[in-house]
Amino acid sequence: MSIASEKISDASATSQDDLASYCQDVARRAKAASRVLAQVDGAAKNAWLARSAELLRNNGDAIAAANALDLEAAPDYGLTEAQVDRLRLTPDRIESIAVGLEQIASLADPIGQVIDSTVRPNGLRILKTRVPLGVVFFIYESRPNVTADAAAICTKAGNAVILRGGKEAAHSSRAIVELLQKAAQETGLPEDAVQLVSTTDRDAVGHFLHLPEQIDVAIPRGGEGLIRRVASEAQMPVIKHYDGNCHVYVDASADFDMACEIVVNSKCHRMGVCNAAESLLVHADVANEFLPVVASALLANEVELRGDPRTCELVPQAVAATDDDYGAEFLGPKISIKTVASTSEAIEHINQYGSHHTDAIVTKDLATAEQFANEVDSAAVVVNASTRFNDGGEFGLGAEIGISTDKFHARGPCGVEELTSYKYVVHGTGQIRG
Amino acid sequence: MSIASEKISDASATSQDDLASYCQDVARRAKAASRVLAQVDGAAKNAWLARSAELLRNNGDAIAAANALDLEAAPDYGLTEAQVDRLRLTPDRIESIAVGLEQIASLADPIGQVIDSTVRPNGLRILKTRVPLGVVFFIYESRPNVTADAAAICTKAGNAVILRGGKEAAHSSRAIVELLQKAAQETGLPEDAVQLVSTTDRDAVGHFLHLPEQIDVAIPRGGEGLIRRVASEAQMPVIKHYDGNCHVYVDASADFDMACEIVVNSKCHRMGVCNAAESLLVHADVANEFLPVVASALLANEVELRGDPRTCELVPQAVAATDDDYGAEFLGPKISIKTVASTSEAIEHINQYGSHHTDAIVTKDLATAEQFANEVDSAAVVVNASTRFNDGGEFGLGAEIGISTDKFHARGPCGVEELTSYKYVVHGTGQIRG
Structure with a gap:
C-alpha cells in the first residue's frame, strides 16, 4: 500500500542519492502520518489492531509462504539453529502475534490522559497532558514477530513508525506489514502510520539517523554493535537497550x-x-x-x-x-x-x-x-x-518494545507510555502577568 | 575547595592534553559525588541550601567585589548595555538569589518518591521510584544568578552538577560557587556536588560532551548557536531550549x-x-x-x-x-x-x-x-x-533550569522533577517465572 514496502530492493542497485531521497520520503510521510495519528481516537486505533489480528489469522498461508522464503535463505546468511528457530513462523506463533495485538488493543488509550495538574493562586488551571512522541524509527534484527509488536505499541501510543528489520526476516516482515497496512486502510488510519523500510542497504540506517526534524526517537534492538552504532550516529534521541549482566x-x-x-x-x-x-x-x-x-x-x-x-x-x-x-x-x-x-x-x-x-x-x-x-x-x-x-508483560505494561538501560526519558521495560511525551494545557479566564 | 574552581586559568596557557585530563578529572569527581548525593536525605540538601543562602547574604561585599571585576572587563567583551545590566549583582539581586535557594529548599524532596505502583496477580509489588539522573553538565551564558539557581535545582534533585558559565561572569560565578562549596563542606554534602569549570577555554565544552560515562545529561542555556553546537557534539542526552516564536x-x-x-x-x-x-x-x-x-x-x-x-x-x-x-x-x-x-x-x-x-x-x-x-x-x-x-515559577514548579522545546524526557519548564529518572523496585516473597 505505501511505496515503502512495495519491493525489497537489491542493496547494490541503489545509488546513495536515490537511497537518501527514498529515506527522506519515508520519513516525511511518517511525519505527516504522525500528525494525523496524534488526533485519532482510541477506538480507531483499537479497530485497526483488532482488524490486523484478524487479517494475520486469515492469512496464515501467505505469511507461511513468505516465511518459507526467509527460512530457505537462512543458510546463506549463516544463521545458527537457534536463530533459524526464532525466524520460524508456525501457526501457533502467528496466533500468538494476533493475540499480542488484541492485548495491546485492550490497554487504556494513553493519549489525552492528564498526568498531573495544578491550580495556581491566580486561578490558572495547568494540565500536564500525555501526547505522542511523533515518529519512531525502530531498528531490529531477525525475529518477525517483533515487526507486529513494535508497530502495534508505537501506533497505540499515537506514533507513526518506520520499521527497519533484519534482512534475514525481510519477506516475513513484509508480509506482516502489508496486512497491518491493509487493516489501516480498512479502518481509516493514515496509510503511512506503519512503514517498512524496503531496502536492506545498511546505509539506509545512517540516512534515517540524520533526519532529526522528521524522526523523534530511534530505538535499536539487537546486538551491542548495532546499538553503539545507532547511539553514536543518531541526531535524534535514542532509547538504548544494552546488555544485561x-x-x-x-x-x-x-x-x-x-x-x-x-x-x-x-x-x-x-x-x-x-x-x-x-x-x-x-x-x-x-x-x-x-x-x-x-x-x-x-x-x-x-x-x-x-x-x-x-x-x-x-x-x-x-x-x-x-x-x-x-x-x-x-x-x-x-x-x-x-x-x-x-x-x-x-x-x-x-x-x-x-x-x-x-x-x-x-x-x-x-x-x-x-x-x-x-x-x-x-x-x-x-x-x-x-x-x-523485569519484563513489560510481567510488570503489567501489556507489551514492551525493549528494556531501556538508559536513565533518560525511559528506564527499564518500555511499553506504550514510554513512547509518549506531554504538553501543558493552561486554562485561564483572561489572566495576564503583572 | 574543589580544584575545579581554584583558579580561572588562561585559555592559551592550557595544552589540549592538560585540558582533556582536567575535564576528565572534573567529570570523574562529579560522578563520584553523584553516587553519594543520591543517598543523601532531603534534610541534608535543605540544610545546604539554607546555609548557602546565609553565606550569600553574609558575603555581599565579596560578591560585589568579584562582580566589579566582571563589570570592569565587560567593555572588553563588547557587552551591550542590557547585557551589562544582567551581569550586575546589586544587594537586591543577591538577596533574591538567596531567597531563590530558600524556595528550592521548601520544595518537597523528589528522591525516593513512588511515582507509580502495581501489584501483579502473582503477588509481586512493583514500585516505580524516583531517583536522580546522576551528573548534569550545565552550560550557560553571562547571568551570574543562574549559577546559584542551577546548582540548587540540580542538587535538590540529587544530582552533581558541572557548571560552565560564560567568561563575562567568571569572577562573579566563582565567588558564588565558592560560597556554595563552603556550605557543602559545613553541612556534609560531597565537596564535588557543585563544581565550576575553571578554564574559559572553549574546547573544554567539547571535552565534557565526549564523556557520556560520567555525564548523564547536558543542558545548554543560551543562544541558538550554543545549543546547536552542544546538541550536535554531545555523546549524552541533551535538554534543548531553542527559541520561542x-x-x-x-x-x-x-x-x-x-x-x-x-x-x-x-x-x-x-x-x-x-x-x-x-x-x-x-x-x-x-x-x-x-x-x-x-x-x-x-x-x-x-x-x-x-x-x-x-x-x-x-x-x-x-x-x-x-x-x-x-x-x-x-x-x-x-x-x-x-x-x-x-x-x-x-x-x-x-x-x-x-x-x-x-x-x-x-x-x-x-x-x-x-x-x-x-x-x-x-x-x-x-x-x-x-x-x-509558561515558566517554572508560574507553573508552580518552584524553579526551573530552562524551558525545553524537546519532546523527549522533558517538555516545557524543567524544574527539579525533570532532572530525575526512576528505577523499578520489585518486592517478592520468592516468586519465580514458570
Missing part, C-alpha cells in the same frame, strides 16, 4: 530454599535473554553452607561455574573466574560466582561490573533489602524474586 | 477587551524573553473590528507592526510582513500579524512557523478551545491567558 545476591539472612530456587530460575529459565542472571554473589558467612547446595542445583542444569578462590575451594567443579567473567553477559550455561564480606561489597561489585539492568537480592533482613534497593543503580532491583520478572 | 490567536468569538490585554501582555510585558509573543493571528471575521483596536494598543507600546495585506489595509502604520517575519523570534518591539480564515488555518500556521514553545488562543467557544489545545504541537498551549505564564 544481571546479578543475584544471596544475603546471610536468606532462606536457602528460596535463594536456591531464585538463583536457578534467574539463571536457567531462559538463558539467552537479557534478564537472565549471569553472576551470583554470596555472603561469606553462609558460603560454606549455601554454595555447595546452589552449585549442585546449577550443575544439574548443566551450568558451568566460574568462581573466586573461596568458591573453587567449596565447589570442586568450579573453575577460577577472571575479571572478564564478572563483566560478561554469557547468554548461555555459564555463571560467575563471588563471595562477599558484606552487602556493601555486593552493591559495589554490582555497580562496578553490572550493566544497570536487573539485580536481585534474597534476604530476610529489612534494612539490608532497603540498602540494596536504594544503592544498586539498576533499572530494576528485585527483592526476593527472580530477575526474569 | 510564540503566537496569540484571537478567535472570532473572543472577548475583545480580554484579547487586547492578553496580546499586549504577551508581547510587551517583557520583550526579550522566550515566552513573549512574536506573532498575532486574528480570525478574518473580526479583523475589521479587532485589528485597529489591538494595533493602537501595540503602537502605544512602541511595537512595530508587520502584517499581511489585510492587516496593512486596516492599520496604516503596519508594514508588509515577509515569510521570515512569520518565522522570527524578534525578542524586541516588533510583532508579525496575520488574518486567518479559520482556527484550522491558525493551527496550521503555528505548527509551520512557530517553534513549539508557547501558543495562546483567546476564545469563548469550547470546541474551538479544544481543537486548538489538541492540535497545536507546542510545549504549552494557553487558553485565555498570556503566553508569559
